[in-house]
Amino acid sequence: MKGFALDPRLENDSVSIMVTGLCDLRLSRDARWPWLILVPRRAGITEIFELTPLDQVLLAFETELVAKALKEITGATKINVGALGNIVRQLHVHIIARFEGDANWPGPVWGFGRAEPYEDGKRDEFIAKLREALSS
Template structure:
């Protein structure tokens, strides 16, 4: 799609859940937190303001839908949303469910401890719940 290519680090650290109107919605492979990543399928974009005005609206809309679905299926105390991109420059938005008492609560998730991979069955079950929540 217009020269879009997923950054290899995002590809290695996450699994595609579904393609939305604008984004590749991905699940982080770190099971310590329900952690989703929206990657706009646009080439050479590193900042939200580089998107067209319509794509900016789509990104905000899709982020809201994903955050709401994540809160619904996890019952999280807080949903963290951020677009940092200091290491992976390709524009991507993190949507992370946080719980009191989770790994490093209330501190940030970035750079904390070692990633804990999903068991295949638990990952697949979570993805199925997420797809269902997003389709309703």
Template sequence: MQDFMLDARLANDSVSVAIIGLCDLRLMKDRRWPWLLLVPRRAGVSEVFDLTPLDQALLTFETNTVAAALKSTTGAVKINVGALGNIVRQLHVHVVARFEGDPNWPGPVWGHGKPEVYSDEDLNTFAAKVREALSL
């Protein structure tokens, strides 16, 4: 964990909400979708199978916990979870709340339109709600 460095693109596109164990839980800076990222704090990891079996279990547990918290916080119709990594190779898991009629519903969120930035107040408020739902 000492050599862990967050990919510059992830750092630019998101803000840390909390360290939840294995992962840095981050909020994407795009208010069109409530969109969280889990980034395992392990150096040189690009695939889930690169993690130790224990870290794989932790990642699954943290992903499910965050997905449930995001659904309860937002009332989303569907929670999308994915680890693509085609552009940013560092392992990270997307957890996105989706609603019928949201931008690009039912299509994917990646590469659709231009991001809409949160105000500082809205970003901080939403991050606090997520932390509360996670009991942090």
């Protein structure tokens, strides 16, 4: 973790929920979709293949755990997982719950409309449910 610093855009657009073995698990501030972001706490990494083999396994494991918990607590139609990095180069994995009829179903979430902030109570309730699902 030496030298790790979170990209300012990720810092601004999301809130940390918890630190896992490898990643900072974050919640997007856009309430239109239950949208989580895993950021491996490694300096200078932009691609999955740049991680050590062990870190690649940890990232896959943590992605699966978070995706499963997100599906469990939301009942989503589909869980989208992606690591694009075209704008924010720091390696991060998006895990997004999608529902038929959501704000841009079945299109992508990126670049669609304007972000809508969470109400504090709803955000805190969602985070508590997620933490509980991840701890079981």
